[in-house]
Amino acid sequence: MATSFTLDRPGGPAADGLPVASAAQRWILRAVAICDDPCQIWFVERMTDRSGPGLHDDVEALIARGALVDSPGGLRPGSVELRDAVRRGIPPSLLAALHNRAAGVLADGARAAAAAEHLLRVLEVAGRVDVPLVSRLVADPAVDPSTAADLLLAARAGQDPALGPELRRDWALAAVDHLMLAGRIEPALAILGDEIAADRAGAGYRALLLGRLGAWYATGRPSLAFDYLDRALAQPDLLPGHRSWLLSTLAAVAGRLGRPDLESLLAAADRAHADAPSPDGEIRLALARAGNALAGGDLPAARQVLGQVDPSAPAARAQAAFLRAERIACQLACGEYDEAGTALRFAEVDLGSLGGAAQPMLAALDCRLRVAAGELPEASARAGLALRRCPAGQLADEVHAELLAVRVEVAFRQGEPETARELLAGVEPPMDWPDAVAWVRLAGAAAFDPEPGRHAGLLRAAVDTLARSVRPLLLVPQQAPALTRAASLLGDPHRARQLADQLVRIAERVDSGLWWGVAQHVAGLVEQDPVLLRSAVGQLRTTSARPALADALHDLAGTPGTGRAEARRAAEEAAALFGRLGATGDQERAVRRGRALVASERRHRAGRHGAGFGALTAAETRVAELLAGGATKQQAAASLFVSFHTVDAQLRAVYAKLGVRNRLELARLWAAREDRTRPTPAGPEPAGPVPAPGEPVGRD
DSSP states (O other), X not given: OOOOOOOOOTTOTTTTOOSOSSHHHHHHHHHHHTOSSOBOHXXXXXXXXXXXXXXXXXXXXXXXXXXXXXXXXXXXXXXXXHHHHHHHHSOHHHHHHHHHHHHHHHHHTTOHHHHHHHHHHHHHHHSOOOHHHHHHHHTOTTSOHHHHHHHHHHHHHSOOTTOOHHHHHHHHHHHHHHHHHTTOHHHHHHHHHHHHXXXXXXXXXXXXXXXXXXXXXXXTOHHHHHHHHHHHHTSSSOOHHHHHXXXXXXXXXXXXXTOTTHHHHHHHHHHHHHHSOOTTHHHHHHHHHHXXXXXXXXXXXXXXXXXXXXXXXXXXXXXXXXXXXHXXXXXXXXXXXXXXHHHHHHHHHTHHHHOTTHHHHHHHHHHHHHHHHTOHHHHHHHHHHHHHHSOGGGSOHHHHHHHHHHHHHHHHHTTOHXXXXXXXXXXXXXXXXXXGGGGHXXXXXXXXXXXXXXXXXXXXXXXXXXXXXXXXXXXXXXXXXXXXXXXXXXXXXXXXXXXXXXXXXXXXXXXXXXXXXXXXXXXXXXXXXXXXXXXXXHHHTTSSOHHHHHHHHHHHHTXXXXXXXXXXXXXXXXXXXXXXXXXXXXXXXXXXXXHHHHHHHHHHHHHHTTOSGGGOOHHHHHHHHHHHTTOOHHHHHHHHTOOHHHHHHHHHHHHHHHTXXXXXXXXXXXXXXXXXXXXXXXXXXXSSOOXXXXXXTTOO
């Protein structure tokens, strides 16, 4: 109930030394002083139950005395010292009542976050709380999950008689949900452990506690998630609402991982939700269906399902971060990089309502976007920063593996294999489904190693995992050719063809230039077919996937059957593109391939035109002889009475005609020529003239 503050201390308005002339002014000053932010006049009116000219005159008088300062943002105390003095002068019980009234006023004024802060101060001072107001505020999306968790924990720890055992249990579960959303995992797990150990409310409550543990492990150790959720569902005498929540949660986890019994699980979850709808059950079921579609590579179906869910709906609070992340992931998978970047920026702005746990998830998506679009150094730097900010124990395996994969892939592309291998050596990814799903992208990054045999087990496990769910591959299309190439190098053509078939199925469902380009790239590698690779390059030119295009160009240049001129142009374009992306290691490989193709083309051209020693002019022969014998260009120019530039031009012509690249090769070739042309030692001279062919021997 709202309280009208009209009482005052004995002894007059200024008995406590405050710069006020009346009791009414004191209450105005107190209402402003208990707030951390400037106050609007409507708040003061509600707090003092006054309005109109009388209130406005008192406010103006306080401003004139310097007790209040007015600003476009609102009213605030004249100084920090005055604010603290006012707060100290309010008796504790009165201070609690003031904060409680402020919480109600702000909540009614759509200022839920500020209301929650005032309610926390009530708990600090009095240990009692307005139970309906707490329930209302913690469900409001404007209150960040961390504050909501603190409010629930403080209220639950208080001695308010309105808090019965059932409400305390409900608030414990709600506090765990908000702590996990806030990324405060340790206290959340501590509460779950304490509640499970206490076993104070029977099998139904125990099932919900086990279910929370299962939800936490969903993106870390899915095998544990399945274990906890299955154990929860096996508890006796489950209430219909509890069973509905557990089944929808299990379906949401299973959908991401390609669990074989998902269809029957979804059907059971649908029936349970129809019998006893849970607040966010429909959203969990939508995530399950979208996850199932993504596991099969059906991006259009996943986007349709996710588009029907409103992430700002109150019921979506616990799943809002996952909803936003899945939508952005779908944009990335479709190659809509500009749209994904915009969505990420909006999500960062909404981070307060999404919760701290969303920050590393969004950071991983941002890094993956930058790799796909070709901002490699920036992606690696951001991934490293995110890993340093959040210790591995506080990160879900999926996010940790994603950030690590970005750093590993960029290190290989930048020609730093030892750095990449050190990063890979620091983890021991699981090899079996379902836990291996989270690490597929790290395996895809390891596939860029020039020596894939170092990671043979991880690579084979990744390809086998993709047979269950291609979801991990959707955000990293450029990793598909790398995995295919690695499988071929490991002598495993079956897995290479398996990947090619999966990519074709994705391309048929998505029907975009990105996925047709990647599918044709992979098929071209498997078949060693330059026609497929040429088509892949054409498709990828229509996208913003610069690394995928550069890789396809490089593979086209190195595929047997590609014409020499086309291969050289592809290698040169790949080198230039790699350079712009910051992939210095890939650029060097492409440059070496281009040089080799140029030399091969010269040799081919020289042979086609009858070049060789016989094609050299007299001047070129003299230059070649001098330089092959060890003379410098300057010495050759002086000996031949020509300019240095003439010698340089003639030497380039010699290189082109003889198909050599440097003076060492010229010297070797020239020495071999001299050996072939040197006359053999003469034997005894014949007694008479040698007859011409066909001439009778011994004729006079």
